[in-house]
Amino acid sequence: MNGQGKTGRNKAPQGTVRAEFTAGVRRLVRHARRDLVVRQASDGLFLGLLPGLAAAALAGTLSLPFHAPAIAGCAAGIGALGGIILALVRRIDVRRLLINADRSLGSRELASTALELIDEPWGETFSEAVIGEAAGLMARSSPRRILGTLRLPLLPFVPVLAALIALALIFPFDLRGLFAARHASPGELAMIGEDLQGYGQSLQDSARSQNLGRSLALAQELAKLGRDLAEGALRKDEALDRMSDLERRLTAEYDLRLRAFKSGEPRGSGHGPAGGEDPTGGNRSGTGKAGKGDGFAQPMPEDDQGAQDLRDMGDALKRLRQGLGSSPPPGTEGGEPPSIAQGPQAPPREPGAGLLPPGSDSSGKGQDNAPQGGSGAAPDPYSNDPGKKAPNGAPGLMPAPDTKGPPSRIEQGGRGSPLKAEAAPGEGDSTKFLVRALPEWSGSRLPEDKVLRQYAQAAESALTREEVPPKLKEYVKSYFTIIGVH
Amino acid sequence: MDAREKSAWVKENVSALKREIGRAIVGNEAIVEDVLVCLFCGGHALLEGVPGLGKTLLIKCLGQVLDIATSRIQFTPDLMPADIIGTNVLVQEETQAAGAGVDTRRFVRFQKGPVFANVVLADEINRATPKTQSALLEAMQEQTVTVGRTTYTLDSPFIVLATQNPIEMEGTYPLPEAQLDRFFFKIALGYPSAEEIATIIDRTTVGAQRPLNRIMDADAIARIKELVREVPMAAHVKDYAIRLAMATRPGTPTATELVSRYARYGASPRGPQSLVLAARAKALFDGRMNAGFEDVKSVCRQALRHRILLNFEGEAEGITPEQIIDDVRQRVPETTEQR
Numbered sequence: 001m002n003g004q005g006k007t008g009r010n011k012a013p014q015g016t017v018r019a020e021f022t023a024g025v026r027r028l029v030r031h032a033r034r035d036l037v038v039r040q041a042s043d044g045l046f047l048g049l050l051p052g053l054a055a056a057a058l059a060g061t062l063s064l065p066f067h068a069p070a071i072a073g074c075a076a077g078i079g080a081l082g083g084i085i086l087a088l089v090r091r092i093d094v095r096r097l098l099i100n101a102d103r104s105l106g107s108r109e110l111a112s113t114a115l116e117l118i119d120e121p122w123g124e125t126f127s128e129a130v131i132g133e134a135a136g137l138m139a140r141s142s143p144r145r146i147l148g149t150l151r152l153p154l155l156p157f158v159p160v161l162a163a164l165i166a167l168a169l170i171f172p173f174d175l176r177g178l179f180a181a182r183h184a185s186p187g188e189l190a191m192i193g194e195d196l197q198g199y200g201q202s203l204q205d206s207a208r209s210q211n212l213g214r215s216l217a218l219a220q221e222l223a224k225l226g227r228d229l230a231e232g233a234l235r236k237d238e239a240l241d242r243m244s245d246l247e248r249r250l251t252a253e254y255d256l257r258l259r260a261f262k263s264g265e266p267r268g269s270g271h272g273p274a275g276g277e278d279p280t281g282g283n284r285s286g287t288g289k290a291g292k293g294d295g296f297a298q299p300m301p302e303d304d305q306g307a308q309d310l311r312d313m314g315d316a317l318k319r320l321r322q323g324l325g326s327s328p329p330p331g332t333e334g335g336e337p338p339s340i341a342q343g344p345q346a347p348p349r350e351p352g353a354g355l356l357p358p359g360s361d362s363s364g365k366g367q368d369n370a371p372q373g374g375s376g377a378a379p380d381p382y383s384n385d386p387g388k389k390a391p392n393g394a395p396g397l398m399p400a401p402d403t404k405g406p407p408s409r410i411e412q413g414g415r416g417s418p419l420k421a422e423a424a425p426g427e428g429d430s431t432k433f434l435v436r437a438l439p440e441w442s443g444s445r446l447p448e449d450k451v452l453r454q455y456a457q458a459a460e461s462a463l464t465r466e467e468v469p470p471k472l473k474e475y476v477k478s479y480f481t482i483i484g485v486h
Numbered sequence: 487m488d489a490r491e492k493s494a495w496v497k498e499n500v501s502a503l504k505r506e507i508g509r510a511i512v513g514n515e516a517i518v519e520d521v522l523v524c525l526f527c528g529g530h531a532l533l534e535g536v537p538g539l540g541k542t543l544l545i546k547c548l549g550q551v552l553d554i555a556t557s558r559i560q561f562t563p564d565l566m567p568a569d570i571i572g573t574n575v576l577v578q579e580e581t582q583a584a585g586a587g588v589d590t591r592r593f594v595r596f597q598k599g600p601v602f603a604n605v606v607l608a609d610e611i612n613r614a615t616p617k618t619q620s621a622l623l624e625a626m627q628e629q630t631v632t633v634g635r636t637t638y639t640l641d642s643p644f645i646v647l648a649t650q651n652p653i654e655m656e657g658t659y660p661l662p663e664a665q666l667d668r669f670f671f672k673i674a675l676g677y678p679s680a681e682e683i684a685t686i687i688d689r690t691t692v693g694a695q696r697p698l699n700r701i702m703d704a705d706a707i708a709r710i711k712e713l714v715r716e717v718p719m720a721a722h723v724k725d726y727a728i729r730l731a732m733a734t735r736p737g738t739p740t741a742t743e744l745v746s747r748y749a750r751y752g753a754s755p756r757g758p759q760s761l762v763l764a765a766r767a768k769a770l771f772d773g774r775m776n777a778g779f780e781d782v783k784s785v786c787r788q789a790l791r792h793r794i795l796l797n798f799e800g801e802a803e804g805i806t807p808e809q810i811i812d813d814v815r816q817r818v819p820e821t822t823e824q825r
Contacts, residue, residue, distance in 0.1 A: 099722060099821055108769075108778035113720040122718035126775040129489035130718055133775065 017132040021114055024138030028101065029092055031143035035150050036090065040083035046154035048079020049161040056165045060172030072165045101138075101146045110134050186232065192320055193229025194447070199316055200226050203309050212306050214253055221246055222313055229320075240321075247317050254310045261304070449485075456485040489775060496710055497773040500526075502701050503551055510547045510698060511540055512689065513682040520673045520788050521548060521647065523767045526710045529670020529760065530626050530646040532611070532661075532792065539675040541649040545607045553703040554604035554643065561614035563657060567621035571631045572599030596633055601625050604641055604704065608648035612658040619665055622646060626668045643707050663751075663795065670760050671785075672792035674808075710770075717766035719777040722821050727761040727782045729822075733814045734794050744813045748800030753793040760789035779820045787811050 052072025059068035098112040105111075114134030121127040138146070200223025207216035225242055228234045234242070459480065463473050487495065500522060507518050517533075521544065524531040533541045549556030559570055574594045583589040600606065601622070611619060625631055626646055631638045648669070650661070666672075678686065689695070733740045735752030745752065765781035772781075787808055794807040 095722075096821075102778070108774065108776070108780060109720050109723055110774075110776055110778075112722065113718050113776040113778075116720050117718055123716040125492065125713065125716040126489045126718055129493075130776050 017128060017135055018118060020139065021118065021131050021135035024135055025094060025098070025115065028097060028138065028143055028146060029094060031147055032092055032097055033087070035147060036092070037084055037087040038150060039152055040087035040090075041080045042083070042152045042155045042158070044079035044081070044083025044086075045076055046079070046158050046161065048076040048082075049158060049165065051075045053161055053165050053168065056168035057175065059169065061175040069165075069169055072169075100148075104146050104148055105137065105141055107134075107137055110137060190230050190232060193226045193231075196226030196316055196320060197223050197230055198226070199312075200224070203313060206305065206309050210306055212309075215306050215309055218246065218250060218253065218313060219309070222316065243317055243321060247314065250310055250314050250317070254307060254314070257304065257307050257310070261307075452480075452483065452485045456480045492713055493770060493773055493775050496713055496770050499702060499706065499710065500771045506551045506698050506701050507544070507547045510689075510695070511544050512685045513678045514540070514544070514675065517673055517675060518544065519768075519771065520671055520785075521545075522771070523764050523785070524647075524670045525552075525643065525645050525707065526714050527670060527760075527763045527767050528643065528645075528711055529763070530648070530668065532666070532669040532672045533647065533649045533675060534652055534672060535649075535675030536653060536677075537651060539677070541675060542607065542609055545605070545647040545649070547698055548647070549605050549607070550698040551701045552605065552707065553700040554707070555602075555641070556605040556607065557600035557603035558607040558609060559600050560609045561611050561618070563613060563615060565614045565618045567618050568599065570599050570618065570621045571601050571625070571633060572597050574633065596636065596638070598638075599631075601631060602638070602640060604643050604645070606644075606646045608646055610650060611648040612650040612661055614659065616659050616662055619659065619661060623665055623668065626665075641704075643704060643711070666792045667754050667756055669792060671764070671788040673788055674791070714763065714767045714770055717770050717775060717777055719762060719766060723765070723777060723779055723782060724762060725822070726779055726818070726820050727765065728758045729818050730782070730786060730814060731755075731758040731761065731790065733818050734790060734810065740818070742810075742813050742817050744805070744810050745794075748796055748803070748805045749794055749810060750797040750800075751793075751795040753790050757790055757793045761785060764789055783815060786815050 049072065052075040055064060055066075055071035055075070056068045058064065064071070095112060095115060098115050099109070101107075101111050102109050110130065111134045114131045116122075117127045117131055200219050200221075203219035204216055204223060207213075207219050221242075225234075225239070225246065229239060459476055462468075463476060468476075500519075503522060504515065504518050508515065511518060521531055521533075523529075525548070533544070535541055546556075546558075559565070573596070575597045577593055577595045579591045579593070581589045581591065606625075608622065625640060625644070629640045629642070629644050631640065646669075651658075729740060731753040732738055733742055733752075734745055734749065734757070735741055736746050736749045738752075741749075741752070761782055762777075764785040765777040768781040768784055769775070769777040790811050791807040794810055796805060796807065
């Protein structure tokens with residue numbers, strides 16, 4: 001079909017033929033505009049429903065400032081309306097429309113040629129005839145045939161989106177549940193175990209130095225758990241069981257200390273309602289209830305080294321649990337690991353290296369919250385120095401705060417670097433407090449001894465490669481000897 | 487006669503020509519039509535094919551069905567330019583004087599060569615030397631012949647139908663690019679099918695062959711030539727023809743990968759000229775009054791194959807210009823803004 005059948009139209013007067021063709025083109029443009037409006041409205045509706053779906057999906061996760069169905073409805077309406085407006089203002093390229101019409105009709109560029117001939121006649125022989133043929137062709141062909149089937153590719157998805165929005169509104173869900181933490185690989189678990197073991201051992205030293213029997217037992221158990229993990233001797237469920245048990249005991253122990261702290265009793269009296277730990281390892285009260293569900297959320301004064309150790313053990317277990325992809329058992333989940341910026345809470349510490357040496361001055365900041373009182377003259381079983389008395393007269397407590405008010409400036413130099421806090425000077429002596437930031441699990445997994453060995457090798461090769469005075473060589477060698485690398 | 491009647495008249499006449507030639511030539515309808523396109527577009531055709539495919543017969547038949555002067559030149563290595571265009575000869579003319587004696591007059595007269603015809607059959611054109619081949623250059627492009635200081639205009643229509651053999655290359659002189667470009671079409675002839683061979687045998691081995699009838703005279707040819715140039719072509723169709731030709735040129739942004747890799751030179755401006763004019767003729771032969779994309783596509787190979795020169799890599803890998811043209815035709819979109 002080339003659209004050039006003998007219609008007799010080219011016998012019509014010249015003006016009539018042109019008018020017919022122009023009318024045919026206008027009719028086609030009208031239909032094309034209508035199609036465009038429908039298509040753009042459909043696409044706009046679909047695009048509008050997308051943010052609606054997002055709002056409905058997030059309604060269970062976030063607190064939105066608007067009602068989710070209202071957002072969905074408005075977005076869909078705006079999308080559809082925007083599509084219609086765009087379709088109405090969009091310019092329709094008539095030439096392109098007729099080129100496509102020629103393709104649809106197989107008329108070998110008759111209509112598009114005629115369109116050009118309307119404005120610029122080409123010779124005298126065929127111009128009018130071509131326009132006449134094109135006018136006849138357009139009159140014979142329905143606009144639907146010329147324009148082809150109206151395709152609305154996105155329309156089928158509109159009810160699907162609407163259904164999804166309805167489902168999301170009826171059954172709200174928390175999207176955060178979809179993003180579980182990444183589980184550690186066996187290799188990573190082994191590394192975590194090694195770290196845990198080392199950390200447990202350092203905590204044992206701390207507990208021994210403070211003569212804390214139960215803390216010592218907990219630290220030993222932590223170290224053993226770490227060793228078993230490092231050796232791969234534990235299945236995941238076994239590790240989780242042991243961790244749960246350890247966490248419960250840690251929480252209980254911390255709870256005991258917390259209650260003793262809140263009651264204002266000297267922690268060494270042994271007569272508090274919750275009891276406390278005897279330096280000999282026994283529970284003096286015998287009635288202390290472990291694990292009330294407070295976890296480590298409640299702050300303890302920083303001067304309580306035993307509480308700090310317990311908290312650090314809890315943090316270590318928490319990270320291990322993250323590595324294993326498990327959530328803590330009920331009643332043991334505390335708040336975020338405490339930081340110095342939170343005032344009286346103890347800052348997190350690096351395993352091993354971050355532990356305060358026994359007997360060091362660790363009065364810290366925010367000691368305004370330190371418990372006052374307790375009339376007992378008994379030595380503090382939690383204190384490193386049972387005979388030492390605080391300036392406020394509380395036996396066994398660490399020295400009274402020498403500054404007042406919260407820290408005014410905090411500098412945190414990064415992982416493992418000193419963390420400095422400044423506060424307004426108050427009465428009394430000034431005190432320095434040095435802690436180190438706790439490393440994160442996501443950092444390097446290279447053991448320290450390997451790093452040091454590489455460091456030593458690099459230094460050694462540099463010493464042999466370059467001209468270094470013998471005295472300085474000895475100086476470098478002695479440095480590595482001191483830090484334990486041979 | 488209105489436009490439709492004119493177009494119908496052209497279609498009818500061309501069909502009659504094809505029918506008449508078809509009495510002698512079996513099959514090859516497309517080839518015959520291509521030759522007629524060249525005739526009515528005022529272009530020249532180079533027919534290439536192995537011996538025995540009827541190249542010469544086809545051109546002879548064309549000469550028979552057209553009521554115009556035809557000549558044939560058999561190109562050989564010793565053919566000289568003067569053998570084609572003619573030469574000045576010394577003529578002695580004796581006239582009886584008014585007195586008693588004979589008045590003898592000698593003068594130089596130009597003896598027209600075989601190029602002074604409407605249809606020139608240049609048989610096996612690649613067998614003549616480049617010098618002789620070049621004798622046709624002026625005639626083909628300007629339709630004039632210059633001898634000494636005198637320029638002679640050739641009669642219209644003027645069409646050179648040359649043949650050449652792709653094999654037996656020994657002792658041949660490939661046509662220079664300048665001359666190749668002057669051919670409107672290069673038409674490749676293929677072997678006939680078994681049925682066509684059977685028909686050929688029946689026609690040529692039984693009885694005597696009737697001579698072909700003259701169908702068209704020079705006036706009719708001139709009228710059709712005029713009508714071909716009147717056929718409207720939309721700007722986007724013309725643009726397509728130009729983009730097709732441009733895509734055959736290596737180094738241009740629109741060149742296809744095959745062109746960039748294997749072509750040394752692409753189509754000259756004569757390429758799109760041929761495409762557009764031939765598309766118009768094709769449309770008119772079909773009884774249509776406007777040319778479209780399909781018309782352009784249908785003459786792509788014939789109009790461009792001799793205008794694409796392969797580079798060494800293309801020659802070595804056995805790439806043909808037809809492959810390149812097909813690739814270009816496939817990759818160049820009809821319109822720059824496709825639906």
